[in-house]
Amino acid sequence: MKRDALVKATISLVNNxxxxxxxxxxxxKMANVSPATIYLYFKNKQDLVNQVYIEVKAAFSSYAFKDYDKSMTVEAGFEKIWKNIAFYKLKEVDQALFLSQCDNTPMIDEESRQEGLKHLEPLLELWERGKKEGIIKPISPYLLYAFTIYPISFLVNMENRGLCTVGQEAVNKAYQSAWNSIKA
Amino acid sequence: MKRDALVKATISLVNNxxxxxxxxxxxxKMANVSPATIYLYFKNKQDLVNQVYIEVKAAFSSYAFKDYDKSMTVEAGFEKIWKNIAFYKLKEVDQALFLSQCDNTPMIDEESRQEGLKHLEPLLELWERGKKEGIIKPISPYLLYAFTIYPISFLVNMENRGLCTVGQEAVNKAYQSAWNSIKA
Amino acid sequence: MKRDALVKATISLVNNxxxxxxxxxxxxKMANVSPATIYLYFKNKQDLVNQVYIEVKAAFSSYAFKDYDKSMTVEAGFEKIWKNIAFYKLKEVDQALFLSQCDNTPMIDEESRQEGLKHLEPLLELWERGKKEGIIKPISPYLLYAFTIYPISFLVNMENRGLCTVGQEAVNKAYQSAWNSIKA
Amino acid sequence: MKRDALVKATISLVNNxxxxxxxxxxxxKMANVSPATIYLYFKNKQDLVNQVYIEVKAAFSSYAFKDYDKSMTVEAGFEKIWKNIAFYKLKEVDQALFLSQCDNTPMIDEESRQEGLKHLEPLLELWERGKKEGIIKPISPYLLYAFTIYPISFLVNMENRGLCTVGQEAVNKAYQSAWNSIKA
DNA sequence: GATGAATGAGTTTTCATTCAT
DNA sequence: TATGAATGAAAACTCATTCAT
Structure with missing residues (x-):
């Protein structure tokens, strides 16, 4: 209850x-709680962000693989996952912005970062399979990620700053760009 | 002299x-200067980062268009610019990381952000021309940026964290991905 | 039961x-009790130490006069009491350290201090008698205490810090010093 | 200047x-200084007391050996030192109380304690000589200290609490007690 | 221009104490 | 009796900024 409110307040304020x-x-204050109460749930400020990061990352990752199934073809599977991620980031803007900030600054412990990373495994496996099947370019997963998933963050950032709008059509076009950048 | 040292110290410390x-x-301390001296060159802390941001962005942009010429074909021009940027970011890691942090957090004034953005004009023009010539996909410049330039930051981040190494070959492959993602 | 645990925990923690x-x-926590429970037995923190002080002082004083009897000669009586005290302090180190800290800091109410003091009456009487009999120097009880009883605390402190060891022989020598310092 | 005021304020307040x-x-506040200023001179609260302790101990020790000279007889030397110490403690009550509190509580680093101790060397040497000459009892220096120097603290404590007054006569009597307790 | 000392305002964190259960 | 969750008030400490020199 109070912990939840604290997590939400943290995300919102860190974003701003x-x-x-x-x-x-x-x-x-935003969580309607005494400062001292924070320390019932979190050891200190660093622990607070770390925990929030891990939780958001987990929620994100769980959403990313909704309706995905290893039996899908590589292309279908990738589209499913990519669109899940895109949809999630465009819908849960707060969480997406928070993650973006975490991923580009020294505010998170390296340990928690590792912890948050391991959820991505299925995507890496899919890519591996795609490379074996000759469907996906034989390039490092960092490149694959950089050109397919990472760009979504940029779009969310821009939309959040009111610089552009990302509608359904843009998402489709973006997906095409993502896929084109890695398909063999 | 001292101002330079302050700028460098700022970049380095903000990165870390x-x-x-x-x-x-x-x-x-890192600039071997008294705290009071900072205020001879900068109005306050916010002004300091803002100025550093604008300067780094300017240096970056100036490098980005080295040897580029509007008379080049769209593809050649894009390759030149993209590789300039990639080369710059991989070489001037500190500056690249600093920009990455600025671009993904609320630490910079919106005004300074705009200021830093205007250097990109020639790239936007190139893209416009590419679209007219039917060489580049008819998609928003935000999408074009997201899938070609922004991914480079991710790679620099990863390399800086020691998670991967980006050599000449990877750069070429990355360029192919970038180009594939936006070519018509 | 719980009160006992609280008293013990207090002594131990205050010592450390x-x-x-x-x-x-x-x-x-050390008493395996909820913080709120403390307030069932003690009005507040100050009351807690005060009570602990008085109790420890009482236990100490009661031990001090074990096997002592007003019919003893002054010298025999003093030796008995002194050795009781020394034995007690060397055995119940925790309590001795606690008292030492109470006696040398402003952590105890003056009132409780007085309360703790009155147990010493028989020793004062013995000294009075000794002075009358010309066996003990005609000096203030504060001096008598300072040179006979107080030094024991120092030895316990030193032993507790691992700086020296106080065995049976040292106790005997110490007693000789104590007696020499006050005998007429 | 400010550091001095801080040291004085610390002694006074810790005593109370x-x-x-x-x-x-x-x-x-007592030193008429901003809280932040403390941290210009001391790393933190612990460092503050440690430094104050060492300084007071040094002042004390320096006074202790005023007019003392290794060529004096053991008895004369001891009387000189003992009376120096007594005089100092009765005059500089604040410092004496402060030291007494430091010596009987866990508020000082063990390291600083050691540091403060080494000033006592000449007294230990005198005792050593006294033992060799058969003038002082062959007992550990801890015992010697416990029965000669340590009692002075008790008297100062008592006087400070208004429980007794220690005048010139008492000092002489006290010295006799001290000497009697250790003379062979 | 350059500084080091100084600080007010604010930060994270702790803790004695309470209260609903 | 007994508690765990909650907190207001205060603690230690930090830091952007200033000012006399």
Whole structure:
């Protein structure tokens, strides 16, 4: 209950001001809780973001593989996963922005980062299979990720700043770009 | 002289700890300068990062269009610019990381962001021409950027964290992915 | 039962960290009790130490006069009492250290201090008698205490810090010093 | 200047409330200084007391050996040193109380304790000589200290609490007790 | 221009105490 | 009796910024 409110407040405030610029007191206030209460659930500020990061990453990853099934063809599977991710990031903008900030700054422990990464396994496996089947380019998973998944964050960022709008059509076009960039 | 040292110190420290986690005193110390001296060159902390951002962005952009010429074909021009950018980011890792952090967090004024953006004009023009010539997909420049330029940041981040190495071959493959993602 | 555990925990923790550096929560934890439970037995933190002080002082004093009897000669009586005290302090190190800390810091109410003091009456009487009989120097009881009883605390402190060991022989020598310092 | 004021304020406040019960803010206020200023001179609260302890101990020790000279007889030397110490403690009550509190609580680092101890060397040497000459009892220096120097602290404590007064006569009597307790 | 000392305002964190159960 | 969750108030400490020199 209170923990949930704290997690939500953290995401929202970190998005708006960055980690180090959001005082615990503000998080507490937004969660309608005393500052001291935070420390019942989290060891300290660092622990708070770490836990939030891991949880958001887990929620994100779980959504990413919804309706995905290893028996799908590589292309179908990739489209499913990619669109899940895109859909998730465009819908749960707050969480997406939070993750984007975590992934591009030193605000998260390396350990928690590793923890958050392991959820991606199925996608890596799919890519591996795709490479074996000659459907996907034989390039490092970092490249595959950089050109298919990572760009989505940019679009969410831009949309959030009101610089552009990402509708259904843009998503489809984006998917085409993503797929074109890695298909063999 | 001292201003330069301050700019460099800022980049380095912000990369390692994030903007709000790097005190002015540390910046001063790293630049071998008194804290008070910072205020001779910059109005305040926010002004300091803003100026550093604009300068780095300018250096980056100027490099991006080295040897580029509007008379080049779209494809040749794009390859030139893309590789300039990639080369720059892989060489000037510190600056690249700094920009990546600026672009994904609320640490920079919106105004300075706009300021930093305008250097990109020639690339946008090239893309426009490419679209008219039917060489590049008719999609928004945000999409074009997301799938060609933005991924480079991811690779630099990963390399910096020691998770992968980006050599000449990877750069070529990355370029192919970038081009494939936007070519008509 | 629980009260006992609380008293013991208090002594132990205050010895290791000092009064103000030992939180109620730690005391509760060490006593396997909820923090709230402490307040069933003690009005507040100050009341807790005060009570503990008085109890320890009482236990100490009661032991001090074991097998002592006003009919003893002054010298025999003093030796008995002194050795009781020394034996007690060397055996119940925790309690001795606790008292030493109480006696040398402002952590105890003046009132409780007085309360703890009155147990010493028989020793004062013995000294009075000794002075009348010309066996003990005609000096203030504070001096008598300072040179006979107080030194024992020092030895216990040193032993506790691992700086020296106080065996049977040392105790005898110490007693000789104590007696020499006050005998007429 | 400011550092001096801080040291003085620390001694005074620790005497009245104990180390952990005196907030940095109070120390700052008493020294007419901002709390932040404390951290210009001391790394943290622990460092503050440690440094104060070492300094007071040094002042004390330096006074202790005033006009003492290794060429003096053991008895004369001891009387000189003992009376120096007594005089100092009775005059510089604040410092004496502070040391007494440091010596009987866990508020000082073991390291600083060692540091403070080494000043006593000349007294230990004198005792060693006294033992060799058969003038002082062949007992451990801890015993010698416990029965000669340590009692002075008790008297100062008592006088400070208003429980007794220690005048010139008492000092002479006390010295006799001290000497009697250790002379062979 | 350059500085080091100083600080007010604010940060994270702790803790004695309470209260609904 | 007994508690665990909750908290207000205060603690230690930090830091952007200033100012006399």
């Amino acid at each position: 001001s960055g980690f180090h610029a959001t005082p615990m007191s503000k998080i507490a | 700890s994030g903007f709000h986690a790097t005190p002015m005193s540390k910046i001063a | 960290s000092g009064f103000h550096a030992t939180p109620m929560s730690k005391i509760a | 409330s104990g180390f952990h019960a005196t907030p940095m803010s109070k120390i700052a």
